[in-house]
Amino acid sequence: MKRVATVSVLLVASLALAACGGSSKSSSSKRVNLTLWAGWSAGTHELKAFKSLVDEYNAKQKKIHVKVVGDINDTKIVAAIRSGTAPDIVSSFNSYNVGNYCGTGAWIDLSPYLKKDHIDVNEFPPATRYYTQYGGKRCALPLLADTYGLYYNKTLFANAGIKRPPKTISELTADVKKLTQRSSDGTIQVAGLDPLIGFYENVPERWSTSFNVKWLKPGGTSSDIADDPGWRKLFEWQKSLVDWYGYGKLVRFQSGLGDEFSASQAFEKGKLAMNLDGEWRVAFIADEVPHLNYGTAPMPVDDAHPELYGSGYINGTIIGIPKGKKHNDEAWQVVKYLTTDPHFLAQFSNKIRNVPTTKAALRSSEIQPDPHFSTFLKIFSNPHSTTSPIMASGVAYTNFVQSFFTKWQGSNGQGLEGKLRSLAKELDAQVKQAGGGGSAVP
Amino acid sequence: MSAVTAPVALVRRRPPASVRRKRFLLAVANHSLLIAAAVAFLAPFIFILLTSLMTNNQALSTSLWPHPIRWSNFYDVFTKAPFWRWALNTLQYSVLATIGLVLSSVPVAYALARLRWRGRQVSFLIVLIALMLPPQVTVVPLYVMWAKLHLVGTLWPVILPNWFGDAFSIFLLRQFFLTIPEEYLDAARVDGCGELRIVATVVTRLAKPAIAAVALFSFLYTFNDFFLPLLYTGENPHHWVLSLGLSEFRSLHQVQWNLTMAATLLVMAPVIVLFFLAQRAFVEGVTLTGVKG
């Protein structure tokens, strides 16, 4: 019985080999299968686009076959690496945990590979270069970046008699008030902009460039959140706008809106006149509501800092190799292709409308021009654009700030100074507890 | 007993009209309260059902009654998510865990209930303590242990511990074993049965209701379990059970409330069907847990 099984296994194996086709070189029989985890969701067009481009890579060469698994988030990545069940290649939607990945060695250092293959890291734009390393280790590379800007509904703008998107915070505030529509009982029907932190893409760091905020004290790793005037302005302005709507009314309004990545997204449905969002929304709108009359612009900035207009927050998908896997060399080949091949980057950027992350790809003639999308390319290359700090405590750091902010926006708005002082202390204690420091955004 | 009831029965035979009216009013009040409470308890099920039949747009509106009625939501759930896989994983967890739990808990409960040995009281006390402590107390080192065994990402870390006795089942079975009359066991002993044979045959036969209850609880527990599957299989969707899949269903598949509620009903259905099939065993089992030993 056992022998029969062995024979049939051999038979199947040889059949499978034969099926590999003409080029039956010895290498084809040793084709390495790699699994790659990605954050793009099976519910959207993005995962399909990524898979088709990876299949193109699979067809191009005979040594490596990559299988893509979607719907991955940082919690899954972290858990898998700790428990030794990580795939050969991982990618994360954002850089928040790089301090953790590089600092603990969960993702291996890619510098030796970069050196061996003579890849100049300066080929990657500055912000992406910063958020893929920590503590002297480059454990990740950027795989397209995200920049954030303002989406505005031109029809609603025209109805309200507004000619152009706001450039300063005071213009933004005035426009929001003009654009908001309420029913007779005060229920919000259309919001000019939903300023609540935690709504869709609305998190504190995405406003950081608008208010020129500083995360860390110069030359150190201790938080500057209590002393930096930018943060103070951001907290006070956001709170005053929330109070203008009425906190409860805003929460009620937003709990009736569709999911961010569903076809019922509120901006696409015309329930929001303006929305802070990433560049990928351009592709979602093209996919789901192609006739929407809208425009894109950089985020409005603090009236005292007009020079910041045009900049925005940058973050992006990062990719790396988890610790303790067997096929690091092959995995590196895939990572190298996905992060540096101009054709791949340009095609992928066209399909999901994320920003290409090498200088060559940014110049590539393959990039299809699109007026909505070019706004984000400009934001990306603006020298004032910035990202969030990479800290040893990983995503918990920005989470603390966000969780503080969500409490603040629902509070009575008193005692900001003292609250910020204790927040700064908590942030510092958290970083220390995580056993390390951080690095300031350049 | 009869000595007491006889005179009372005499008194009860014909209460005065005023007392009868009062009793009648009390009964009416009692029933109205019961009906009101029953409506409140049923309402969530009804709302879930109604929403599960709505269209996408309607689920985002304030209307309560589905119009038009979309039965196809229940079909869509299966195309949107690997529901069958989740169901199979759940079944695997439930069945393997329940078998192991019964096989390992019966002998322990028997030893604690019917054999007298030094350390028995202490052992039982330890079982009780294990029963009372939250699982979070031991979860970190256990996770480390399973990670070192490379079993995180599978369902084994949630199945295997059941094969080594479960405190709650041991407690419940012990309570029941205490009530088995000694004569039955003695009869078996006279017939020359060893204690092992007695456990395997006589006790098992006599304790059928208790074993059924334990198996039922184990099924329910595993079917509903969320924390441990989340911990051990969270990063591996291939091994997700229904509870885990359902919790991620909305965010992963970008669906609206109508499909979410359809999925919710589908997850509730097996338990409710099981309840109607085995109602007696359920109620008896639950009652059994409440009787203090």
Place this chain on the structure above:
Amino acid sequence: MRLRPAADAGAVSVPASPALARRPGKRRAAWRRRRLVLLLMSPWIVGFTVFFGYPLVMSVYLSFTHYDLLSSPRWIGTANYRYLFHDDPQVWTAVKNTLWYIAVAVPLQVLFAFGIALMLARARRGVGIFRTIFYLPALAPPVAATLGFVYILNPATGPVNVLLGHLGVQGPLWFHDPHWSKPALVALTVWGVGNTMVIFLAAVLDVPRHLYESAELDGAGVFSRLRWVTLPSISPVILFAVVFNVIQGLQYFTQAYVAAGVAAGQASQAADVTAVNLGYPQDSTLFYPVLLYQHGFTDFQMGYASAMSVLLLVVSFAITLVIVLNSRRWVYQAAPR
């Protein structure tokens, strides 16, 4: 199903007395006995050692280390406990939330279960149907029930607020309001009170009729009968329900995790950072086990999470002990029936 009250009444007398064991045949029998006990107990002995004793000891050890599962644990003394008691801004919130939940949910569960059981015990018709209706929610899987409640209590489109709106009342924000999120979770718990209710019903029906009748003869009204007959008779069952539900309260996780995730995710998928949703809104549903999960299994601070579990161990032990010891004062010690 009537159970005989406890005790060793039924236990086999193993001939363990030393006088008998001195005889060689008897000694062998005693050894066989011991082997039998060991054999029967072996699953539990292994299970207890591997899945309980060992992790308990390890928890204590790990709580003095910095451990991220990637490199070996590094001894850091009491730093974790210092962070736990002095610096972690969320621990106090989590402790307070958990205590609040236990203090509110447990009495309400007992009250509702008892009230419904009493009504059912008095009902003349439809007892079976009513019992089924009240028991059904207890069967609903927690994740499913929670999803249902988050939808039903949606501030804008949920049926409850829509119905309240028709009555001219503006409903609360429920799972989106830090003042209402815990009450909403308590409502979910009370909805699932069926198990406790069935136990209470059995106990109420078990109260000997003659006790009521002699009380009635003594002129006791409905309420004094309740106070002096029903309550004392079922007090052991109430104690059981209290202890059981307090224990459940200490490990309250699933409903809080799912409700916060779904309610927050409904508005936000900001950067797909799931950990930030735990405790939504504003840490009001951040219960101790949820925080422990976050530190241990999303941040992977295994040392710190161990310190948290050691604290949980001490507290749950203390609470259970206090309840059980105090119970002697108010639980009616029934004479053997």
